[in-house]
Amino acid sequence: MKPIIIVGAGMAAYTIARELRKLDKAIPLLIITADNGGFYSKPMLSNAFAQKKLAAQLITQSAVQMAEQLGANIMTGVRVENIDIAAKKVVTGAGIFEYEKLVLAVGAQAIRLQIAGDAAQEVLSVNHIEDYATFRASLLPEQRDAARVAILGAGLIGCEFADDLSAHGHAVTLIDPNPLPLAALAAPVLSQGLHAALSERGIDLRLGTTAASIDRDGAALRITLANGESLAADVVLSAVGLRPDLRLAQAAQLKTERGIMIDAYGKTSAEDIYALGDCAEYSLDSAGSSSPLPYIAPLMSAARAIAKTLLGEATPIDMKDAPVIVKTPSYPLALVPPPRHAIANGRWETQLDDERTIAHFIDSDGKLAGFGVAPHEAKTRQALLAALGSRV
Numbered sequence: 001m002k003p004i005i006i007v008g009a010g011m012a013a014y015t016i017a018r019e020l021r022k023l024d025k026a027i028p029l030l031i032i033t034a035d036n037g038g039f040y041s042k043p044m045l046s047n048a049f050a051q052k053k054l055a056a057q058l059i060t061q062s063a064v065q066m067a068e069q070l071g072a073n074i075m076t077g078v079r080v081e082n083i084d085i086a087a088k089k090v091v092t093g094a095g096i097f098e099y100e101k102l103v104l105a106v107g108a109q110a111i112r113l114q115i116a117g118d119a120a121q122e123v124l125s126v127n128h129i130e131d132y133a134t135f136r137a138s139l140l141p142e143q144r145d146a147a148r149v150a151i152l153g154a155g156l157i158g159c160e161f162a163d164d165l166s167a168h169g170h171a172v173t174l175i176d177p178n179p180l181p182l183a184a185l186a187a188p189v190l191s192q193g194l195h196a197a198l199s200e201r202g203i204d205l206r207l208g209t210t211a212a213s214i215d216r217d218g219a220a221l222r223i224t225l226a227n228g229e230s231l232a233a234d235v236v237l238s239a240v241g242l243r244p245d246l247r248l249a250q251a252a253q254l255k256t257e258r259g260i261m262i263d264a265y266g267k268t269s270a271e272d273i274y275a276l277g278d279c280a281e282y283s284l285d286s287a288g289s290s291s292p293l294p295y296i297a298p299l300m301s302a303a304r305a306i307a308k309t310l311l312g313e314a315t316p317i318d319m320k321d322a323p324v325i326v327k328t329p330s331y332p333l334a335l336v337p338p339p340r341h342a343i344a345n346g347r348w349e350t351q352l353d354d355e356r357t358i359a360h361f362i363d364s365d366g367k368l369a370g371f372g373v374a375p376h377e378a379k380t381r382q383a384l385l386a387a388l389g390s391r392v
Helices: 011-023 042-047 063-070 129-139 156-167 188-201 247-251 296-310 378-390
Strands: 004-007 029-032 073-075 080-084 089-092 095-098 101-104 108-110 148-152 171-176 204-207 211-217 220-225 230-233 235-238 242-244 273-275 280-283 290-292 324-326 333-336 347-352 357-362 368-374
Touching: 004 011, 011 029, 011 063, 011 296, 029 063, 042 129, 042 156, 063 073, 080 247, 101 296, 129 235, 148 156, 148 220, 148 230, 156 171, 156 188, 156 324, 188 204, 188 333, 188 347, 188 357, 188 368, 220 235, 273 296, 280 296, 333 378, 368 378
Parallel strands: 004 029, 004 101, 029 073, 101 273, 148 171, 148 235, 171 204
Antiparallel strands: 080 089, 089 095, 108 242, 211 220, 220 230, 280 290, 324 333, 333 368, 347 357, 357 368
């Protein structure tokens, strides 16, 4: 019997493998990954430093342990070079392998900004545990106890890193073209609250501008901003977002837009090939809207549904609303951003009390279409989710 082949060994890949094993203990599974296949929680990367975690400590199970747990064959250090859709084969540096069904869980790549300067190539990003190891080592060489860190991007990951690093004693500057942090996800009142909390933490927010050039200045880096200001840093971290990894899909001529296009069942444009996780672009409604969804909840929903579909029980992905938890201890947020199409004609309404700030997004039909709350706790999140569900 030909195996189900899963390409990748991140959270998406291992989650769908686990879901398959819950349903079928015997079906052959082959997982192919270019890295060492160790399991770790990727969201931990942005707040591991204050916990004094080394990269190796974030890996909870090795590839050997995962293979034993899943009853799977895991090939590490092997890159998939191409997919022969007609013959149902994957071509790798270690040979050619036939598949019964194929799942692409190849993740995303960090977006690289085009920045001038002789040190622009020294900008780091953290999208993988090996990146985290490099970043951590760059912060704490033997000759210093703390670093000046400039972070490009005050979105979800940038704000989490900023809070985490500042709590550990590093001098952090956040640089973003928007007037407030987390502007793309949060209501303005919550972005303002986060701005105040990060500022009180001692983080220097340089907003409404971008990094124009980065140059070597002795042992430091000199960042010149588009507004003419400049600052010195020891390390520059780019946190401007991720782009679905489309290289393999495009080489196989699968349909792609921002991500690998999948239908309501997780299937790509090719028969017997599926995708999930950061590389996928999910169908959101019957009107044909779609989007990458780089969060844990969509990944889990997709894995549960696709596993059933792979084993013959066609199951649509149930994309229920789930809050995005922002790991900024200075100002912890939970967000369900409104749909893109609703933003232009909707409005934010704010509810304040002694304990927290709640923002409701009301769409053009007067319905609740999103929310944000800070500080958040389970009871409030659940009540807001229930209200969101009842108004759909």
